[in-house]
Amino acid sequence: MKEKRTSPYHHGNLKEALLQTALEIIDAQGLDAITLRDLTQRLGTSRTAVYRHFANKEALILGVIEKGYEQLNLLFTPIFQDRTHSVAERFETMGRAYLDFAIEHPNLYRLLFGEKFRQEREEICDYKDETQATGLYALIGLLLEAQEEGIIAKVNPIVQAAMVWASIHGLASLLIDGHLMMSDNMEAIYEYSIEVLLKGLR
Amino acid sequence: MKEKRTSPYHHGNLKEALLQTALEIIDAQGLDAITLRDLTQRLGTSRTAVYRHFANKEALILGVIEKGYEQLNLLFTPIFQDRTHSVAERFETMGRAYLDFAIEHPNLYRLLFGEKFRQEREEICDYKDETQATGLYALIGLLLEAQEEGIIAKVNPIVQAAMVWASIHGLASLLIDGHLMMSDNMEAIYEYSIEVLLKGLR
DNA sequence: GGTTTTATGTTGACAATGTTAACATTTAAT
DNA sequence: ATTAAATGTTAACATTGTCAACATAAAACC
Incomplete structure (x- = not known):
């Protein structure tokens, strides 16, 4: 023992x-x-x-998914907890970290945010909510902070978070899946996206 | 004969x-x-x-992809050519049609805008550019129109189009892949997204 | 029209893969 | 020390994509 x-x-x-x-x-x-x-x-x-x-291959993959979420969480948490920068700066840093992860680990990114095992995934999310692991939870917190500072409009932060997440996720997906035939312009596209988002959320 | x-x-x-x-x-x-x-x-x-x-299964799938692009093109073209509505209205209608397609044909949507066969896909795109089939081409045209009307800023329309497409694609992907745990709020999220985009693009 | 060539379809076989059943072995429990 | 449980192995099977060899129908050619 x-x-x-x-x-x-x-x-x-x-x-x-x-x-x-x-x-x-x-x-x-x-x-x-x-x-x-x-x-x-x-x-x-x-x-x-x-x-x-x-039980089978699928169960193993589900374990990998859970493990992946944990790693992602470990990667994102420190970024959100860094209070030495402004909300806007953290907003940008967050998006960039998210994009970087997708670019450096496209296969893992697809596994974590793809379609496979949607049903079965819910069992994992019961006790370890994807919302939290994803960083969506922290994003909502950041948006609430921004609302308090008057940087963005006081709208349902969940709706705001979904919109922001979708934008960055869409960018990441199109990029790593090869649908943006302008990877060289990527930096410009990302910066412009953040600009549009921050302006549009006001 | x-x-x-x-x-x-x-x-x-x-x-x-x-x-x-x-x-x-x-x-x-x-x-x-x-x-x-x-x-x-x-x-x-x-x-x-x-x-x-x-030649093999993959070649067949590539054929299906090509066929899918054609169908998508057939679906989107009339929407863009409808000049009876304002630019902003067409913008919103376009996004909604795009989302509707993803919701009604999630598997087809994943096939057309997913990762599979990225390399081999390029052979198709040589003579039938994905940009056109996707409707990205038409989106750029719409954005140029909007620029002329002074509705949005005069920025590189390709960058703008990428940003807008990514936003809607991200929304569609997260939704059909089950990562937005608020499908009931979907309508609100979409309307808010269009609002943020139009405001941010100004 | 008859022959040859080409296009198209079928059957049998094989390798890779996930999976189960039966057996083996090592650790833990009593 | 004996038993039970946990863990690992081997053999076998069904499914699937693919290829080789064979078969047949259409077209081409004389």
Whole structure:
């Protein structure tokens, strides 16, 4: 009883290793590229070892999604908590960090904000609300701050947050999915977007 | 020589039937749901009949994508050509039509504006530019009109169009992929988005 | 018209993949 | 020490995309 619980023995917490490696594979090659055989081979176990820790492939992916949300949360939280900058500055920094994440981890971004397993995802969101993990929660807080400062109109902040998130998410999606044939203009487009948003929200 | 070309004989233009049925399957059940065996079975042919008309499954899907763009074009063109309404009105109508299409055909929308086959897609876009099929081309025209009327600022319309498209695309994506936990508020969010955009673009 | 060539369709087979069942082994519980 | 539970392995199967070999209908050619 030296370990708290689920103490490893054969592989040394294979479950966590599966999640981590799966996340790395997906991040590098995309969701469709992952196969249980490849995954288990990398870890030196047999193909079906997965089934001792996950019901099936889908359950594993859901675990990766949850893990991804956690990582994203870890990445965004410090940005929001930085009170040394103005609301407008934080607004811009936030959007840029979001875009950067999408650009640096397009496959992971698609997994987290894509369509796959919408139904099943809800089980995760029950106790770890996507709203929070996404940063949408923090965005709402930021918008409320901006409302107090009189920078933007006092409208339902949830509606505002949805609109802002959609704008940045749309930009990220179109970019990483190759639908904006002007990646060189990206910086200009982003800055203009922030400008339009801040002006339009007034 | 009664038929112009590619006159059918066995199945009666199987190629077109494959594209049409494939599109219907994808529209109804999504890209991942389509299998060549199911597809061919519906048409009463054998599994490998596809390979007489397409190099492989991917080539077939690319054909469906092209067909989808055409349909989308047919849907959007009349809206843009309607000069009986003001620029602002057409702007709003356009966005709504775009959103409606995404909501009514989420699987098709994901296929047309998703990540799959980005590389290979470019071959299609050579002679049938996505920019045109998307309606982005028409959007730029609308924005130029708005600029002339002094409704919005005279900025690079391509940048403006990217920003606007991203906003609406983001809204559509988040909605159909189940990331906006307020589908009831959708109408309010959309109207507010148009409001913010028109105000911000000034 | 008859022959050849081409276009189109079919059958059988194979590799990759997710999955299950049966068996094996290591750790934990009693 | 024995039993039970957890974890891992092997063999096998169904599904799917794909290819090779074969079959047939249409078109082309003389």
